[in-house]
Amino acid sequence: MAQPLDLVVVTAGLGQPSSTRLLADRLAAATARHAPAEVRTVELRGLATAVAHHLLTGFPGAELRDALDAVAGADALIVVTPVFSGSYSGLFKSFFDVLEPGALTGTPVLLAATGGTARHSLVLEHALRPLFAYLRALTAPTAVYAATEDWGTGAAAGTEALAERVERAGRELAGLAEAVRGRTRAVTGQAYPVRAADGQGGPGAPGGVPDAGPVDGLVPFEEQLAALRA
Amino acid sequence: MSTVQFGIFTVGDVTTDPTTGRAPTEHERVKAMVTIARKAEEVGLDVFATGEHHNPPFVPSSPTTLLGYVAARTERLLLSTSTTLITTNDPVKIAEDFAMLQHLADGRVDLMLGRGNTGPVYPWFGKDIRQGIPLAVENYALLHRLWREESVDWAGRFRTPLQGFTATPRPLDGAPPFVWHGSIRSPEIAEQAAYYGDGFFANNIFWPRDHFVRLIRLYRDRYAHYGHGDPEQAVVGLGGQVFMRRNSQDAVREFRPYFDNAPVYGHGPSLEEFTEQTPLTVGSPQEVIEKTLTFRESFGDYQRQLFLMDHAGLPLKTVLEQLDLLGEEVVPVLRREFAAGRPAHVPDGPVHGASLRTGARAAATAG
Numbered sequence: 001m002a003q004p005l006d007l008v009v010v011t012a013g014l015g016q017p018s019s020t021r022l023l024a025d026r027l028a029a030a031t032a033r034h035a036p037a038e039v040r041t042v043e044l045r046g047l048a049t050a051v052a053h054h055l056l057t058g059f060p061g062a063e064l065r066d067a068l069d070a071v072a073g074a075d076a077l078i079v080v081t082p083v084f085s086g087s088y089s090g091l092f093k094s095f096f097d098v099l100e101p102g103a104l105t106g107t108p109v110l111l112a113a114t115g116g117t118a119r120h121s122l123v124l125e126h127a128l129r130p131l132f133a134y135l136r137a138l139t140a141p142t143a144v145y146a147a148t149e150d151w152g153t154g155a156a157a158g159t160e161a162l163a164e165r166v167e168r169a170g171r172e173l174a175g176l177a178e179a180v181r182g183r184t185r186a187v188t189g190q191a192y193p194v195r196a197a198d199g200q201g202g203p204g205a206p207g208g209v210p211d212a213g214p215v216d217g218l219v220p221f222e223e224q225l226a227a228l229r230a
Numbered sequence: 231m232s233t234v235q236f237g238i239f240t241v242g243d244v245t246t247d248p249t250t251g252r253a254p255t256e257h258e259r260v261k262a263m264v265t266i267a268r269k270a271e272e273v274g275l276d277v278f279a280t281g282e283h284h285n286p287p288f289v290p291s292s293p294t295t296l297l298g299y300v301a302a303r304t305e306r307l308l309l310s311t312s313t314t315l316i317t318t319n320d321p322v323k324i325a326e327d328f329a330m331l332q333h334l335a336d337g338r339v340d341l342m343l344g345r346g347n348t349g350p351v352y353p354w355f356g357k358d359i360r361q362g363i364p365l366a367v368e369n370y371a372l373l374h375r376l377w378r379e380e381s382v383d384w385a386g387r388f389r390t391p392l393q394g395f396t397a398t399p400r401p402l403d404g405a406p407p408f409v410w411h412g413s414i415r416s417p418e419i420a421e422q423a424a425y426y427g428d429g430f431f432a433n434n435i436f437w438p439r440d441h442f443v444r445l446i447r448l449y450r451d452r453y454a455h456y457g458h459g460d461p462e463q464a465v466v467g468l469g470g471q472v473f474m475r476r477n478s479q480d481a482v483r484e485f486r487p488y489f490d491n492a493p494v495y496g497h498g499p500s501l502e503e504f505t506e507q508t509p510l511t512v513g514s515p516q517e518v519i520e521k522t523l524t525f526r527e528s529f530g531d532y533q534r535q536l537f538l539m540d541h542a543g544l545p546l547k548t549v550l551e552q553l554d555l556l557g558e559e560v561v562p563v564l565r566r567e568f569a570a571g572r573p574a575h576v577p578d579g580p581v582h583g584a585s586l587r588t589g590a591r592a593a594a595t596a597g
Binding site for chain 1: 363364367368371386387417418421422424425436437438441448456494495496497498499503504507
């Protein structure tokens, strides 16, 4: 039996209860139906002040750091934002702004958004997908948009209902995550080397400090010098 | 000189006092830096270090000019920097300026190298910020040779080649100034310091402890890896930031407006949150002592402790009062406490003469 996927869900909904959170939960459940997963949900609402502080001071408080580490170490990510003024919310963007560069390289990501009407659904393609392309994440082909009316209607002619889109997106993310994990294991004989080896510790962290952070990927000094002479 | 060197480092910012709305002129600020340095010696501190900046609201663009003047007005104070920009300064000029200063100050000179955190400084000096680490690596490799080899042939990526170049004056007594490498976040710099057997200064005043525990452990392990000694013999410096009054509540009340409006972290976390997460201590001298003593528990026995005392618009009079408290009530206790139980093989803070040995050792390793 394979290790369950480490699936992290980032939701930027502000209401309580939140339809953004509701969509996030459904996407996580759909993913877990197609691959065993341990799900952790990060509610950005509770981190809003910490994110603002990080923008000002350059370092994360303990709770935010824990969330950022979870996102950076995830096998797969589900990200869900409400649509504000025609795009992702500022809080959603700010959270990914304070993530360490390279943290999402190669990470499978399922994109999703909620809004009042379906007229904003292309925000997924015009705002979220370019953002995660910049972050070098692997975005699942299906991104899910839920307008208010989607929560109370079935499929219109020639389209899928929300539940079917959610199921397909979850299946794609699960497949992507398992494929990435399988491929990296086949290439290197160990799991998950695609991303920074969080938790393994660098030469400066012999005790295996959780999230060895900045000491990962250290280039020995001779190599730094040699690179300049090349 | 004691086992641990205590001192102050200044950013040299011209900041409006939020309680009066008044900012010092550049002239007042420059003169205040000299007054503060002299006061540091008067109250028994060991080190004064100045930043280097090339944009307002900062005044110290020419550190060796400032330190040369301070050298003439002091007797035993060690003069240092925090930091000297190894990226955008010509390493030849650094070699010359600091060797000159070293002679004038009879050896009371070391320096801390850093990359700088102001983006436009790179293009202003004809450099590319994306080359920050390679610049630091190559420029220091040249600086290191200029102080140790009479005649240098050099070709690199970032400056014009040298053939048969001799940097003058030669370092005092043939012993180059001790070098610290300062970093907030880059393991590459800790690695560089370890490679040469130089000091590593972790400017820990804005970031949480855990981050620096990892960075300093990396430096110590790599220092040993390169054959300079045991990990606990590596030369570590740390920052600190304090505001004191005899009564803790008075300190908090007086410092809060400066904290809330401070250029770096103002309008962000509360003073209480920042105090909990970083070395900042606002309170009584006893609280400062207690907090500073925890640094040794976190990072091991170390060699230099610098405090940031004069930023965020604090008036000169207040800063001088702070230095009185630091010199009279805090540092004597810290000296005693840090000396107790310090293993014999842990080196003292670096001074001229002692760096003869360090220099020879690093040169042998760097080959």
